Amino acid sequence: MNFIDEAYLEIKAGDGGSGASSFRREKYIPFGGPDGGDGGKGGDIYFKVNTNINTLIDFQNKKNFTAKNGEKGSGKNKFGSAGIDLVIEVPLGTVIYDEITGEEIVDCNDKSINYLIAKGGDGGLGNAKFKSSTNQSPRKSTPGFEGESKSIKLELKSLADVGLVGFPNAGKSTFLNTVSSAKPKIGNYPFTTLRPHLGTIKGDASSYVIADIPGLIEGASDGAGLGIKFLKHISRTGILLIFVDLLSLDNINPVEQIKLLKKELDTFKDNLTQKVSWVVCNKIDLIDQGKIDAIRKQIQTSMNISSSDIYFISAATGKGTKSLLKLLETEVIEYRKN
Numbered sequence: 001m002n003f004i005d006e007a008y009l010e011i012k013a014g015d016g017g018s019g020a021s022s023f024r025r026e027k028y029i030p031f032g033g034p035d036g037g038d039g040g041k042g043g044d045i046y047f048k049v050n051t052n053i054n055t056l057i058d059f060q061n062k063k064n065f066t067a068k069n070g071e072k073g074s075g076k077n078k079f080g081s082a083g084i085d086l087v088i089e090v091p092l093g094t095v096i097y098d099e100i101t102g103e104e105i106v107d108c109n110d111k112s113i114n115y116l117i118a119k120g121g122d123g124g125l126g127n128a129k130f131k132s133s134t135n136q137s138p139r140k141s142t143p144g145f146e147g148e149s150k151s152i153k154l155e156l157k158s159l160a161d162v163g164l165v166g167f168p169n170a171g172k173s174t175f176l177n178t179v180s181s182a183k184p185k186i187g188n189y190p191f192t193t194l195r196p197h198l199g200t201i202k203g204d205a206s207s208y209v210i211a212d213i214p215g216l217i218e219g220a221s222d223g224a225g226l227g228i229k230f231l232k233h234i235s236r237t238g239i240l241l242i243f244v245d246l247l248s249l250d251n252i253n254p255v256e257q258i259k260l261l262k263k264e265l266d267t268f269k270d271n272l273t274q275k276v277s278w279v280v281c282n283k284i285d286l287i288d289q290g291k292i293d294a295i296r297k298q299i300q301t302s303m304n305i306s307s308s309d310i311y312f313i314s315a316a317t318g319k320g321t322k323s324l325l326k327l328l329e330t331e332v333i334e335y336r337k338n
């Protein structure tokens, strides 16, 4: 699955309909007054959040969006009907930019708002509007106004509901391989993953997306390793899974790994650490149960993390992953409600 997080669109709101120039015609009244109605307003273009969409993939094929024009006015003071508004649905967190100036137009972060991005043109005036004491039979009517047109860029910071963070080699990509159809490369060396990968999980009640990003190391916020720039891809996920490598290449113990990772996350400006974050200790196939219990205790006491937020799995064998996925699904559904 591609990591699509940009789309370029041409949008054009509807033009206003033109006003009519017409005169009342009645039997025995040769010159009735002006009765040309106004044109209808062109349709607006709105953007609206749909929380069931989480990629911009639909915009890769369709790039032009036009709202309907207003209709012309007509005689007997009939106003033209307004063009229907066009509502374009986007994922939560889509940021809309003016493609020409690069300026941000709006951040679609509230699902209760219809964001007006291109305004339809007003309808023209019919000749009935131009009647005055000095001009009883005006022929003048005006054309409708043009609807706004814009070249815009959509950008989605995060497509994922769940983000995986951890030291290189912790098994993040192995986990994504096991639980989804995504196939990021796996390797027994640091920095196997060089760009974010997404995998979709089909749960019982809902589908959700997990993002695997390149590993973090101590000093990443100062540019060590691949740095922290990839955190922007998970800065809006509802849940972070902090992956702990139970068999760390550098022999960094679990508590120390969590501390170092949290420190790097803290430096990221989007308050990553305020999200729901669970600790996932991976590679339990390589250690015995007694050790698992001891590690759970250590994390609980020294990090003040509730035991229900600590998971033990083997990404390689799949042990423990099923129940973790089930709980993730429930949590994602909960998070999407807010």
Ligand SMILES: Nc1nc2c(ncn2[C@@H]2O[C@H](COP(=O)(O)OP(=O)(O)OP(=O)(O)O)[C@@H](O)[C@H]2O)c(=O)[nH]1
Pocket (backbone or CB within 6 Å): 166, 167, 168, 169, 170, 171, 172, 173, 174, 175, 185, 186, 187, 188, 189, 190, 191, 192, 193, 194, 213, 214, 215, 216, 282, 283, 284, 285, 286, 313, 314, 315, 316, 317
């Ligand atoms: N025994 C065992 N090995 C695992 C498990 N999960 C991952 N590994 C191995 O750990 C190594 C690293 O796995 P990756 O999935 O590439 O790790 P990563 O966290 O994606 O690493 P980066 O992409 O470098 O950040 C590979 O050799 C995996 O086969 C596990 O549950 N048990």
Ligand SMILES: [Mg+2]
Pocket (backbone or CB within 6 Å): 172, 173, 174, 184, 185, 186, 192, 193, 212, 214, 215
């Ligand atoms: Mg990887």
